[in-house]
Amino acid sequence: MTSAGPTAPSSKREEFEEEALVHLDALYGQGLxxxxxDEGRAxxxxxxxxxxAWRSWDTYETGTNxxxxxMTILRNIFINDFRRQKSRPDPVDFDDVEERPVWGQLKEEDPSGEFFDRIIDDEVVDAIQDLDDEFRVTLVLSDVDGLSYQEISEQLGIPEGTVKSRLYRARRRLQNELYEYARSMGYLRSEEDDD
Amino acid sequence: MTDDESPTLLRRLKELFSGGNGEAAGSEPALPDEPGGASPECEDVEEISCSEAAEKVYEYLDGELAPERAREVRCHVEQCKRCYPMYNWEQMFLDFVRESADRAEENPELREKVEALLDREAEG
Structure with missing residues (x-):
């Protein structure tokens, strides 16, 4: 697949293959x-x-992370686009979001701890993907990428209070999605089952 | 509740977080979980209620609270049979999300596209 070229470019290409291309699947996962x-956008x-990355490869210090x-490059590209799109009024009805904490239900319905044991990764990924854009992006930046509230605030151009609020609601909604899934699969014992 | 009787989840909570008894939350008022009560850092700390602790759960777990506020929460939660398992469950949930979601996705066609893109770039 690689084209034979002069020594210098070929060396750059080999270095890029070894250091950067090996992360392609991880980048695609983050894109999704x-x-x-959205596979096309990802x-x-x-x-x-x-x-x-290829064009600015000379700024990358070999051997660093x-x-x-x-991931930072990918995030910056995504967020630039995301902020442009979101400069329009937000269509999400935030008041519509389910915020019931599921812990109160689970301590009664999940005495054997099936919730974390039975839910597979695919369900978590699907539930994250189903979140509204604002919630999903905030949750991914925090809970997968590990950014602080201040960093997310700066990246998305929103106040820290909004980050906190979106994160709270995103996590609650995700919990409820997974809770409903666990109920539908019979992993949890409902109150009716006790009757 | 003895160890043998405690449910799997609660045993996991115990394993995950040392220092607490991990007993199931109930309707009992908050009590010290071990003889000896509060740790020395809690002697002069401002007491907070369970609802205040619940409000701050994510800020605390995300490490976003100022040190003094975090100490107030920690001192409450470590001694509260109602809040302790809830906090631990929320921490487990965050860990669970991170471990489940942070994964790579194979896409051989995309790899070919990127290789071709780099070929074109290399050729100028």
Missing amino acids: RLTGG EDLVQDTMLR CRAWL
């Missing part, structure tokens, strides 16, 4: 998380990321 499972994001460097 941020875009809500692929575009990864290609744009790789192209930008290449994955983190690439």
